Amino acid sequence: MLKGLGALLKGMATTFRLFFSKSITVQYPEQRRAMPRRFRGRHRLRRHENGLERCIGCSLCAAACPADAIIVEAAENDPANPVSPGERYASRYEIDLYRCIFCGECEAACPVDAIVLTPTLTPSDYSRQSFVVSKADLLEDHPGDAKRPLTDEELARRSLSIR
Ligand code: SF4
Ligand code: SF4
Numbered sequence: 498m499l500k501g502l503g504a505l506l507k508g509m510a511t512t513f514r515l516f517f518s519k520s521i522t523v524q525y526p527e528q529r530r531a532m533p534r535r536f537r538g539r540h541r542l543r544r545h546e547n548g549l550e551r552c553i554g555c556s557l558c559a560a561a562c563p564a565d566a567i568i569v570e571a572a573e574n575d576p577a578n579p580v581s582p583g584e585r586y587a588s589r590y591e592i593d594l595y596r597c598i599f600c601g602e603c604e605a606a607c608p609v610d611a612i613v614l615t616p617t618l619t620p621s622d623y624s625r626q627s628f629v630v631s632k633a634d635l636l637e638d639h640p641g642d643a644k645r646p647l648t649d650e651e652l653a654r655r656s657l658s659i660r
Contacts (some may be wrong), residue, residue, distance in 0.1 A: 500574030500584065516528035518571065525618075532616035534644045537599045540592055541616040541651070542635040543643055545582065547606035550636065552590065571626035590632035595625055617647040 523530050524596065526643035532538065543551045554571025570589035599619065603612050612635075634654045 502594045529618065530620065532646070537601050537614040537615040538619055539594075539615055539652075540603075540630070540635055541613050541615050541637055541643070541647065542590065542632065543613060544637055544640040545609050546640050548640070549579065550581045550586055550608045552561055552587045553581050553609060553611070554587040555583075555608065557606045557608060558603035558612050561602045563600060563602060564596040564598050566593045567591070569605060585660060590635065592630050592635065594619065594628040594630060613643045613646055615644060617652070 524636050539617040545551055554569055556569045556571070559567040559569045568589065568591040572588035574580055574584060575588055599614060601614050604614055620628070637651070
């Protein structure tokens with residue numbers, strides 16, 4: 498009985514202490530918390546330092562994806578004006594974020610570190626089609642730190658209402 502009363506008082510003390518402490522509620526999406534670098538959120542397709550696309554259209558990411566969320570179509574590179582360093586590049590690259598479970602298997606399977614999951618929160622929206630992100634939505638403008646969160650410009654390419 499006394500043990501139970503002690504636990505009750507301890508619980509009530511915690512309630513009172515938190516009741517008068519400052520709220521830590523984040524007003525998402527107006528305010529966005531910085532997520533840990535290892536957080537698996539929105540994807541990015543990366544470039545090499547010389548600006549060429551890393552993706553060589555091998556489809557290993559699509560094969561590894563347990564949710565069947567990735568579509569890759571490859572095309573031959575023009576040697577005079579290559580898109581990627583390989584023989585081929587991804588002429589189409591799409592991820593259906595509605596299907597994606599953010600497991601990171603695509604990142605682990607990629608032999609050239611082209612696809613990465615960034616510490617950027619996942620979006621919300623009302624239309625299913627909004628969640629299909631294309632290569633243009635995913636491809637970074639300039640090479641950089643793979644694990645940096647998506648910039649506002651990168652997010653703006655896909656006009657999901659809440660990011
Ligand atoms: S994070 Fe997982 S589920 Fe999402 S696209 Fe990559 S492999 Fe598929
Ligand atoms: S992202 Fe990587 S694994 Fe996927 S098609 Fe491109 S090179 Fe291959």
